[in-house]
Amino acid sequence: AVVHLSSLPSSHPLYTPICRAAKCYVAKHHSPLHHLFHITGVDPTKLKTIFPVQHCPSYLPSFTKHIAQSNDLALASAEDTLSNTKAVVYCDGSGYKNNIGVAAILYVNRKELKALKLYIGPKTQHIVYEAEIISILLGLHLFTDLAYRLPAKVILDSNSQATIKALFNQCPYPAHYLLD
Structure with a gap:
C-alpha cells in the first residue's frame, strides 16, 4: 500500500x-x-514512476526486425549486411567497471563515416538495457546526418535481443519512455 x-x-x-x-x-x-x-x-x-505506453494498441512499426538464431549466423548476417547495404549503423550499450556507456558507428559504402560515444552514468543509477535503447537513439541520430542523401534501405544493427523485441512490444516496463 x-x-x-x-x-x-x-x-x-x-x-x-x-x-x-x-x-x-x-x-x-x-x-x-x-x-x-x-x-x-x-x-x-x-521511487521511479513507470508511465503507460504512449502508442495506440494497433500501432505497427514502419520497420522490420531480424534476430539471428546463433552467433555464427549473426556474424555472417552482419558481414553480408555491411557489403550489400549502403548505410549501416552498429549500436551497443554496455557496462564496464561499474559504469554504463553507449556507442554507435555509422558506415557508408563500407567506410566508417562517424562514431558517437556517450557516458550514461554509474551502474547504481542506470541499467545496461537502458543503455542499449539509448544506443539505438544515437544510431538514429547518425542517420539524421545523412538525411539529404539517405539511401532507400538502411540498417540499424544492435546486439540486444531484448531491445529489438521491445521495439515491437507495447507493454509498460522500465526505460520504455525512451522508446516512446
Missing part, C-alpha cells in the same frame, strides 16, 4: 499529504500515513 501511495503522480490530491507524512514522523497526532511511512521507511521522492 505504501509503494502504491508513493507512486501517485503529483497531480493526485493525496500527493501533498503523502509527501508531508513521509518527510517526518510528527511527535503528536500521528495519522495512519505517518505510521505507514515511519514503519516501512519508504521515501516517495526516490
Whole structure:
C-alpha cells in the first residue's frame, strides 16, 4: 500500500499529504500515513514512476526486425549486411567497471563515416538495457546526418535481443519512455 501511495503522480490530491507524512514522523497526532511511512521507511521522492505506453494498441512499426538464431549466423548476417547495404549503423550499450556507456558507428559504402560515444552514468543509477535503447537513439541520430542523401534501405544493427523485441512490444516496463 505504501509503494502504491508513493507512486501517485503529483497531480493526485493525496500527493501533498503523502509527501508531508513521509518527510517526518510528527511527535503528536500521528495519522495512519505517518505510521505507514515511519514503519516501512519508504521515501516517495526516490521511487521511479513507470508511465503507460504512449502508442495506440494497433500501432505497427514502419520497420522490420531480424534476430539471428546463433552467433555464427549473426556474424555472417552482419558481414553480408555491411557489403550489400549502403548505410549501416552498429549500436551497443554496455557496462564496464561499474559504469554504463553507449556507442554507435555509422558506415557508408563500407567506410566508417562517424562514431558517437556517450557516458550514461554509474551502474547504481542506470541499467545496461537502458543503455542499449539509448544506443539505438544515437544510431538514429547518425542517420539524421545523412538525411539529404539517405539511401532507400538502411540498417540499424544492435546486439540486444531484448531491445529489438521491445521495439515491437507495447507493454509498460522500465526505460520504455525512451522508446516512446
